[in-house]
Amino acid sequence: xxxxxxxxxxxxxxxxxxxxxxxxxxxxxxxxxxxxxxxxxxxxxxxxxxxxxxxxxxxxxxxxxxxxxxxxxxxxxxxxxxxxxxxxxxxxxxxxxxxxxxxxxxxxxxxxxxxxxxxxxxxxxxxxxxxxxxxxxxxxxxxxxxxxxxxxxxxxxxxxxxxxxxxxxxxxxxxxxxxxxxxxxxxxxxxxxxxxxxxxxxxxxxxxxxxxxxxxxxxxxxxxxxxxxxxxxxxxxxxxxxxxxxxxxxxxxxxxxxxxxxxxxxxxxxxxxxxxxxxxxxxxxxxxxxxxxxxxxxxxxxxxxxxxxxxxxxxxxxxxxxxxxxxxxxxxxxxxxxxxxxxxxxxxxxxxxxxxxxxxxxxxxxxxxxxxxxxxxxxxxxxxxxxxxxxxxxxxxxxxxxxxxxxxxxxxxxxxxxxxxxxxxxxxxxxxxxxxxxxxxxxxxxxxxxxxxxxxxxxxxxxxxxxxxxxxxxxxxxxxxxxxxxxxxxxxxxxxxxxxxxxxxxxxxxxxxxxxxxxxxxxxxxxxxxxxxxxxxxxxxxxxxxxxxxxxxxxxxxxxxxxxxxxxxxxxxxxxxxxxxxxxxxxxxxxxxxxxxxxxxxxxxxxxxxxxxxxxxxxxxxxxxxxxxxxxxxxxxxxxxxxxxxxxxxxxxxxxxxxxxxxxxxxx
Numbered sequence: 254x255x256x257x258x259x260x261x262x263x264x265x266x267x268x269x270x271x272x273x274x275x276x277x278x279x280x281x282x283x284x285x286x287x288x289x290x291x292x293x294x295x296x297x298x299x300x301x302x303x304x305x306x307x308x309x310x311x312x313x314x315x316x317x318x319x320x321x322x323x324x325x326x327x328x329x330x331x332x333x334x335x336x337x338x339x340x341x342x343x344x345x346x347x348x349x350x351x352x353x354x355x356x357x358x359x360x361x362x363x364x365x366x367x368x369x370x371x372x373x374x375x376x377x378x379x380x381x382x383x384x385x386x387x388x389x390x391x392x393x394x395x396x397x398x399x400x401x402x403x404x405x406x407x408x409x410x411x412x413x414x415x416x417x418x419x420x421x422x423x424x425x426x427x428x429x430x431x432x433x434x435x436x437x438x439x440x441x442x443x444x445x446x447x448x449x450x451x452x453x454x455x456x457x458x459x460x461x462x463x464x465x466x467x468x469x470x471x472x473x474x475x476x477x478x479x480x481x482x483x484x485x486x487x488x489x490x491x492x493x494x495x496x497x498x499x500x501x502x503x504x505x506x507x508x509x510x511x512x513x514x515x516x517x518x519x520x521x522x523x524x525x526x527x528x529x530x531x532x533x534x535x536x537x538x539x540x541x542x543x544x545x546x547x548x549x550x551x552x553x554x555x556x557x558x559x560x561x562x563x564x565x566x567x568x569x570x571x572x573x574x575x576x577x578x579x580x581x582x583x584x585x586x587x588x589x590x591x592x593x594x595x596x597x598x599x600x601x602x603x604x605x606x607x608x609x610x611x612x613x614x615x616x617x618x619x620x621x622x623x624x625x626x627x628x629x630x631x632x633x634x635x636x637x638x639x640x641x642x643x644x645x646x647x648x649x650x651x652x653x654x655x656x657x658x659x660x661x662x663x664x665x666x667x668x669x670x671x672x673x674x675x676x677x678x679x680x681x682x683x684x685x686x687x688x689x690x691x692x693x694x695x696x697x698x699x700x701x702x703x704x705x706x707x708x709x710x711x712x713x714x715x716x717x718x719x720x721x722x723x724x725x726x727x728x729x730x731x732x733x734x735x736x737x738x739x740x741x742x743x744x745x746x747x748x749x750x751x752x753x754x755x756x757x758x759x760x761x762x763x764x765x766x767x768x769x770x771x772x773x774x775x776x777x778x779x780x781x782x783x784x785x786x787x788x789x790x791x792x793x794x795x796x797x798x799x800x801x802x803x804x805x806x807x808x809x810x811x812x813x814x815x816x817x818x819x820x821x822x823x824x825x826x827x828x829x830x831x832x833x834x835x836x837x838x839x840x841x842x843x844x845x846x847x848x849x850x851x852x853x854x855x856x857x858x859x860x861x862x863x864x865x866x867x868x869x870x871x872x873x874x875x876x877x878x879x880x881x882x883x884x885x886x887x888x889x890x891x892x893x894x895x896x897x898x899x900x901x902x903x904x905x906x907x908x909x910x911x912x913x914x915x916x917x918x919x920x921x
Contacts, residue, residue: 308345462513559627712738767795
């Protein structure tokens with residue numbers, strides 16, 4: 254694609270093509286010179302909601318433009334960044350340790366750090382003292398086969414220091430340009446990104462986030478890639494001023510989804526004398542490319558391994574769902590996930606993956622699809638963006654996906670298929686894949702559509718305590734715990750990854766003051782479609798208080814919700830639980846004959862609008878037996894910012910009501 258760029262630029266020189274036009278604008282002029290520190294910058298302090306900030310980003314300026322590579326004769330892009338901080342306290346010292354990630358592929362294509370400079374500035378006796386980046390403070394780390402990390406450490410950083418870095422990267426990977434984030438975890442006074450793209454390249458840009466970014470320039474400018482050769486480029490400037498620090502909030506996919514940012518993916522090339530090359534301007538184009546890719550569609554079609562093993566896997570099984578489970582279990586038992594997400598297989602055929610016995614999510618799930626295809630079971634790949642990777646914008650953008658699973662339909666029911674986790678039942682997606690939608694592809698018909706990935710059933714926890722309170726204020730009895738859905742998946746993972754059962758029980762008791770357990774038993778550990786059940790004998794101390802002839806007891810013991818995580822007065826982002834859930838607590842306590850109930854809390858029912866959630870707590874007494882039932886239902890995985898206040902009020906009621914005590918009075 255790029256090798257013809259030089260030829261076409263030379264052609265333009267011959268025919269005398271010059272600059273077509275240039276729009277003018279008169280923005281506020283800002284200058285950012287390395288080492289030129291204004292005295293006033295040392296006086297800058299954080300204020301308002303960010304008054305406790307550890308540092309302030311004085312400015313962060315990026316430039317992205319293109320050059321011609323003398324070796325490949327194709328375009329490379331150049332990324333320059335100049336960033337300056339004011340350090341306010343010791344928590345900001347880590348900013349002096351800067352990292353630059355550089356990507357390299359299996360061929361010669363790579364990224365190079367062609368320039369790096371940094372300095373620390375301190376005011377000493379009224380004069381500015383500069384400490385430059387030392388040569389011995391530069392480190393290189395081979396992170397993995399595709400990434401190299403360059404590390405730099407500035408000297409003499411103190412409270413009140415100003416530090417800055419300036420560097421340049423040249424990249425062969427023009428399919429996706431380096432994007433820009435306009436907000437971080439510290440306040441930013443000024444941030445801007447300048448992008449100049451040759452007229453022969455068209456990029457899709459994705460702007461996202463919850464903070465306004467200005468776009469003051471979008472104009473054609475003159476560009477030169479060979480001395481004496483002039484063409485046009487599209488220049489865009491994006492900027493933001495006085496951006497507050499991004500505050501971490503619970504229950505989100507990733508905070509990156511809410512940071513104002515921009516990313517770029519190549520859509521097409523249009524060189525003189527050549528047809529327009531559309532890389533992925535439409536979903537049909539993307540699906541066709543994936544269908545023919547040797548690490549995707551062609552990988553699935555390789556059937557030699559499937560032919561050799563399927564008879565032994567299926568053993569004549571005719572029921573479709575049962576056959577699917579046999580094939581999924583075979584893949585789970587023969588391949589170990591290396592914890593890497595990918596949408597493309599690293600190998601070009603399933604046989605190589607099974608020989609290695611390990612692989613990425615794509616290696617495993619595309620191998621699974623290959624086996625299903627040979628078994629004449631209709632199953633299709635679904636592209637996903639994991640929660641940590643961030644939400645996909647929804648339009649044709651292949652680089653925003655980072656994972657692939659399978660899907661099949663039996664009757665009217667969809668079953669998602671993911672063989673990376675042995676404890677993941679057929680039909681269930683891992684937590685990381687719960688990003689609300691995935692893109693299904695029929696590689697034969699070259700069609701696709703978005704499918705919802707919302708779990709149909711809520712994750713459930715049920716805690717059943719049957720206890721007797723004696724006069725020494727010890728509680729003795731049985732605890733039964735039942736889990737299903739994502740709670741069961743989490744518990745199975747925790748049980749299997751703990752060294753032994755004794756260590757697991759020790760971990761179980763860690764945050765449960767006064768609890769001792771014996772005769773612990775777990776059932777249905779390997780029966781993924783059944784309720785995971787735990788039973789144990791329990792003795793509990795230090796959870797009952799006495800004052801005179803009154804005895805105080807909080808019946809929900811270890812299971813109560815102690816803190817409302819929704820503390821902010823307002824929330825700009827959705828609340829994303831990933832899946833709906835239910836928590837039920839049933840506590841039965843038999844108390845001594847000479848005790849009587851002096852004070853029993855009032856029960857109550859609290860509901861969100863439109864049946865989107867509820868909390869209920871009830872208290873019953875029968876003779877010398879007290880029964881308490883508490884239930885929480887969160888019926889949606891996603892709540893809008895407008896629903897935040899109702900959700901906050903619901904959890905406030907949960908915290909308050911579950912903390913209420915029962916008061917016993919001893920007969921005198």
